[in-house]
Amino acid sequence: MTFRALTAKAFRSPTVLVFSSIVAISVLLIQALLFVPALVTQHRHAVQTMHASELTRLTEIFLSTDKNAFEVSVPLLGKKLVGLIVSDDDGQLLLDTGETQQYEPNNTALEASSSKKSLRMELPTSTGSVTVLGFFDLSEQWLTSKSLIVFLVLVSLSVSVVAGVCSAWATMRYFISPVETLSLALRESRESSEGRSPETIDVDANLDLKLIAEEFNALIEEQRKSSRQVKVKQQYLEFAAHHDPLTHLPNRLMFENALNTTVEDAISRDVQFAVFLVDLDNFKFFNDQYGHLVGDKMVAEVGNRLRTMMRDVDVVARLDGDEFVVIQKDVQDPSSAEEVAKRIMSVATSPYEYRGFTLKAAVSVGISNFPNDVHISQDEKMLGEEIVNNAAVALQEAKSNGKNQYQLFTEKMRSRLTARIRLEQDLKLALQDEQFEVFYQPKINIHTRQCTGAEALVRWRHPVNGFVSPEAFVPVAEETGIIIELGEWILQTACNRTYELQQKGYADLNVAVNISAVQFTDGNLLPMVARALEDSKLKPGSLELEITESAVMHDPEEVISSLHELSKFGMRLAIDDFGTGYSSLAYLKRFPVNTLKIDRAFITDISSDNDDVAIVEAVLGLGKHFNMKVVAEGVEDEEQLNFLKSQGCDIAQGYFISKPLNSEQYLAWLERWPYGVQTSDSHTESLPSDDDVYKTGT
Numbered sequence: 001m002t003f004r005a006l007t008a009k010a011f012r013s014p015t016v017l018v019f020s021s022i023v024a025i026s027v028l029l030i031q032a033l034l035f036v037p038a039l040v041t042q043h044r045h046a047v048q049t050m051h052a053s054e055l056t057r058l059t060e061i062f063l064s065t066d067k068n069a070f071e072v073s074v075p076l077l078g079k080k081l082v083g084l085i086v087s088d089d090d091g092q093l094l095l096d097t098g099e100t101q102q103y104e105p106n107n108t109a110l111e112a113s114s115s116k117k118s119l120r121m122e123l124p125t126s127t128g129s130v131t132v133l134g135f136f137d138l139s140e141q142w143l144t145s146k147s148l149i150v151f152l153v154l155v156s157l158s159v160s161v162v163a164g165v166c167s168a169w170a171t172m173r174y175f176i177s178p179v180e181t182l183s184l185a186l187r188e189s190r191e192s193s194e195g196r197s198p199e200t201i202d203v204d205a206n207l208d209l210k211l212i213a214e215e216f217n218a219l220i221e222e223q224r225k226s227s228r229q230v231k232v233k234q235q236y237l238e239f240a241a242h243h244d245p246l247t248h249l250p251n252r253l254m255f256e257n258a259l260n261t262t263v264e265d266a267i268s269r270d271v272q273f274a275v276f277l278v279d280l281d282n283f284k285f286f287n288d289q290y291g292h293l294v295g296d297k298m299v300a301e302v303g304n305r306l307r308t309m310m311r312d313v314d315v316v317a318r319l320d321g322d323e324f325v326v327i328q329k330d331v332q333d334p335s336s337a338e339e340v341a342k343r344i345m346s347v348a349t350s351p352y353e354y355r356g357f358t359l360k361a362a363v364s365v366g367i368s369n370f371p372n373d374v375h376i377s378q379d380e381k382m383l384g385e386e387i388v389n390n391a392a393v394a395l396q397e398a399k400s401n402g403k404n405q406y407q408l409f410t411e412k413m414r415s416r417l418t419a420r421i422r423l424e425q426d427l428k429l430a431l432q433d434e435q436f437e438v439f440y441q442p443k444i445n446i447h448t449r450q451c452t453g454a455e456a457l458v459r460w461r462h463p464v465n466g467f468v469s470p471e472a473f474v475p476v477a478e479e480t481g482i483i484i485e486l487g488e489w490i491l492q493t494a495c496n497r498t499y500e501l502q503q504k505g506y507a508d509l510n511v512a513v514n515i516s517a518v519q520f521t522d523g524n525l526l527p528m529v530a531r532a533l534e535d536s537k538l539k540p541g542s543l544e545l546e547i548t549e550s551a552v553m554h555d556p557e558e559v560i561s562s563l564h565e566l567s568k569f570g571m572r573l574a575i576d577d578f579g580t581g582y583s584s585l586a587y588l589k590r591f592p593v594n595t596l597k598i599d600r601a602f603i604t605d606i607s608s609d610n611d612d613v614a615i616v617e618a619v620l621g622l623g624k625h626f627n628m629k630v631v632a633e634g635v636e637d638e639e640q641l642n643f644l645k646s647q648g649c650d651i652a653q654g655y656f657i658s659k660p661l662n663s664e665q666y667l668a669w670l671e672r673w674p675y676g677v678q679t680s681d682s683h684t685e686s687l688p689s690d691d692d693v694y695k696t697g698t
Contacts, residue, residue, distance in 0.1 A: 023166075047138060051119055054081050058132060059123055067125045070094040083135030089128070100135055244318040246296055247303030255317035255325060259384040262315070262327055266370055267380065273329045274337040274369050277391040278306065278344060280322035281362040281403040290357065297354055302361055305347045325388070334369045341365045341406035349404075365406035366395025373409050393417045420476060426462065427473060427482050435461050436486065438493045439660035442669060443512070443631065443653040446645045451673055453510035455546070455653060456494035457660050458486070474516075483516045488528050495536035495543060497663055502542070506670060512544040512574060517551030521558070526565055533571075540570030544595065548576045560590055567592040574631070578619060589626060596623050600634025600654070607639055620647050 058076070065072055067088055076084050076097065083100035087093050121132045242254035250258065259275075266273055280286070280302065287295040299322060306324055307316045315327040328340055344365055351360040368374075368390035374383050390409040393416075398407035430436060440454035460468040477483040491513050498511040519525055533540055545566065551559075563573055574595035598619050602612045616632075623630035632644050635654030644652055658669055 047136075050080055050136060050138075054078075054134060054136070055119075055121060055123075058121070058134070062123045062125045062130065062132075065125050066127045067094065067130050068127055070125075070130075080136055081134055082137045085133040087131045087133075089131075094130060098135065100133075244303075247300050247318050249303050249307060249324075250315065250317040252317070252319050255315065255319065256384070258315045258317070259327065259388070260381060262329060263370070263380055263384045263387075271329075272331045272334065272370060272372075273327060274331050274334070274340070274367060275387050275391045276326040276328070276337070276341060276344060277319075277366040277388070277395045278302075278324040278326065278348065279364050279366075279395055279399070281364055281399070283322040286361075290359075294354065294357065294359070298359055298361055301352060301354075301359075302348050302363070305350075306344065309343060309347050325391075331369070334372055337367050337369060338406070338408065341367055345404075345406060362404040364395055364398040364403050366391045366393065366398055366409065367406060368394060368409040389417075390414070423473060423476050424480055424482075427477055427480070430460060430462070431482065431485060431489075433463075435463065436489065437461055437662060438490055438497070439662055440494075440497075440511075440666040441653055441660040442658045442666070442673070443651050444657055446632075446641060446649055446652050450508075451506075451670060452508070452651060453498075453512065453542075453544075454666060455512040456490060456514070458490050459660070459662075478516055478518045481518065483518050484522055484524075487516055487519045488532070491529065492532045492535065495532045495538045497666075498542060499536045499538045501667065501670070502538075504667070509670075510542045510544055510572070512546050514546045514576065515551075517548065520547055520551055520562065525562065526569065529566070529571065530569065541572065544572040544574050546574045546576040546597065563592050593628060595629045595631055595651075597631040597633055598649075603632050603634045603640060603644075603654070604636070606643060616644075616649075617647060620649055623650075624648065 058081075061072060061076065070086065072095070076095075081098075083098035084095060085093070085097075085100055086095035119134045119136065121134065122129050123132050242251060243249065244251045262273055265271070280298070283295065286298065299318075303316070303318055303324060306326060310316050310326060310328070313329050315325075315329075317325050319325050326340075326344065328337065331337065345363055348363045349361055351358050353359075368387050370383070370387050373390050374386045390413075393413045394407045394409040397413055398405050401407065437459050439457045439459050441457060442454045443452050444450060445452050458470055458474075460470075460473055462468050474483070477486055494511045494513050498509055501509050515525065519528075529543070529545070532538075533543065547559075567573060572594045573592065574597055575591070575593050576597045577599040578596045596619060598616055602615045602619075604612075606612050606616060620630050622628075629650040631651040631653065632640075632649050633653055635641050635644070635652045635656045637656055640654075641652055641656060661669055
């Protein structure tokens with residue numbers, strides 16, 4: 001490093017400047033303490049010497065002088081003695097010559113100017129002594145001292161410069177240079193790391209900053225340790241983002257990536273593969289019976305078995321809950337997929353022991369083959385989605401056919417799937433375009449033939465297909481949740497129409513509205529009913545809610561609680577299609593229901609089938625025992641009506657009385673249907689004509 005560069009670094013360094021200033025000030029203080037006393041002493045000595053010299057000269061002159069006739073023939077003043085005052089013992093002024101201050105004989109405190117000094121002396125004469133006050137010019141002595149001061153200042157400055165240079169060199173040598181060396185080592189370590197943790201540095205053992213380097217190395221080690229921990233966490237997060245936490249199988253995200261890769265590879269190499277959707281049957285029941293811990297164990301066990309049985313090149317993933325998916329790659333023969341499906345079912349359903357339980361799963365499998373089951377002209381990303389959807393359709397088919405089996409995807413299933421999707425879309429449009437209509441099927445008191453009300457039934461007037469049967473669209477509406485909005489509209493419409501009819505003079509009319517199991521478990525049923533009654537001004541006692549027996553027994557305890565809430569509100573409750581489900585009498589007596597409806601299946605052959613007769617009699621007996629009214633559905637003729645009357649049935653509805661009618665037809669029917677007991681002839685004549693009947697009624 002050149003001297004210029006050295007000085008440049010030194011002057012830019014605050015440390016050097018501060019250190020040099022401290023050194024210079026220290027030197028100046030030392031000089032002041034040493035040289036100032038010497039200067040003062042030298043000046044004092046020069047003045048004393050001058051005084052002694054003048055005193056000797058004046059003494060020699062005054063010894064030959066008479067003070068009584070004081071006359072001096074020689075010059076008294078000189079270059080140094082510039083003023084002189086002589087007085088006798090009595091203070092009588094004898095001589096006042098030269099540059100003297102104003103003299104007062106009795107003033108003993110004469111003051112000199114800044115450049116002069118006075119001196120009082122007692123000098124002998126030939127006739128006695130006199131008092132002499134001499135005034136001296138000290139400028140020459142001060143000039144001598146000032147030269148000395150200048151010299152001392154120059155020396156001090158020189159010493160300060162030398163001290164500054166030395167301090168700068170020392171700072172550079174023992175501070176700046178080591179820091180620069182350490183900084184360079186740190187920079188090289190950082191630049192060579194390339195995104196990794198910096199490398200540790202090696203420095204001279206004699207370097208004063210070695211402790212800093214060691215601290216830096218310690219920090220690097222801590223950073224490396226933290227980096228390893230972060231890397232482990234990143235790996236864990238990466239694994240968790242793409243794997244299921246319970247089974248450690250690939251999750252849906254990783255499966256979709258693997259599926260897209262498999263599709264691309266199959267197209268490029270012109271090979272086949274198969275997708276298997278595996279779903280545990282009745283898994284909710286299993287969880288409820290054994291607990292979620294055992295259920296999780298079963299899911300993990302099934303996942304592990306599937307992973308073990310498949311090849312390394314195949315993919316086994318858990319999509320959600322109890323659903324797994326398997327990709328079998330490089331399939332030579334599509335028919336071999338059935339053999340794999342059988343193996344999957346055999347492996348997954350093999351029993352195993354866990355905490356004293358012998359667990360055995362039941363699974364359904366849906367299979368779809370690529371490329372046979374997809375449209376190869378589609379976009380590659382859509383092909384993967386289609387193959388999985390096809391497997392899902394096949395899985396649903398397997399479950400619909402009794403579960404615990406496998407099912408290969410077929411074009412017939414695709415057609416049903418397409419039709420279902422179209423139906424779902426049409427349902428959404430139907431709600432928006434108000435294509436639904438509420439029909440009413442009258443109910444009569446069997447003993448008095450008086451109309452007690454009607455059951456509200458929904459009909460869909462499709463703009464292209466005409467009337468669509470509820471059996472076709474209600475299940476789809478329930479699966480998609482559309483039934484919630486649709487059911488609220490039906491309830492509101494039925495309540496409004498019944499209130500209008502009551503205002504027209506049919507005060508005793510009530511209306512029965514079917515409630516879907518989806519609505520019943522939605523949690524919003526009571527507020528919805530209360531809102532409909534409030535908006536329509538219909539009394540709660542004029543509304544009867546019907547729920548099917550199977551829906552009632554889906555979750556009996558929850559249903560009992562909900563039914564009690566509805567009953568407290570004042571409305572009537574009915575169990576529809578009674579006898580077709582699996583009701584327990586222990587639950588039946590706890591249900592706060594007012595009506596049992598005998599399913600039409602037991603009424604149709606009541607005249608010829610003794611079993612149906614026994615069932616109807618049993619239901620009527622239950623109704624009487626539990627103080628419930630019994631409604632018989634599907635009454636088709638007078639003979640059935642008379643039999644039900646003889647058995648004590650309360651209410652009847654069916655085509656013999658009337659088929660489902662729209663709002664205007666219902667009012668017309670009420671106007672034609674006389675109250676009171678009717679003869680069979682008059683009753684027959686009052687039935688609606690065939691033109692008033694829709695064959696899509698349920």
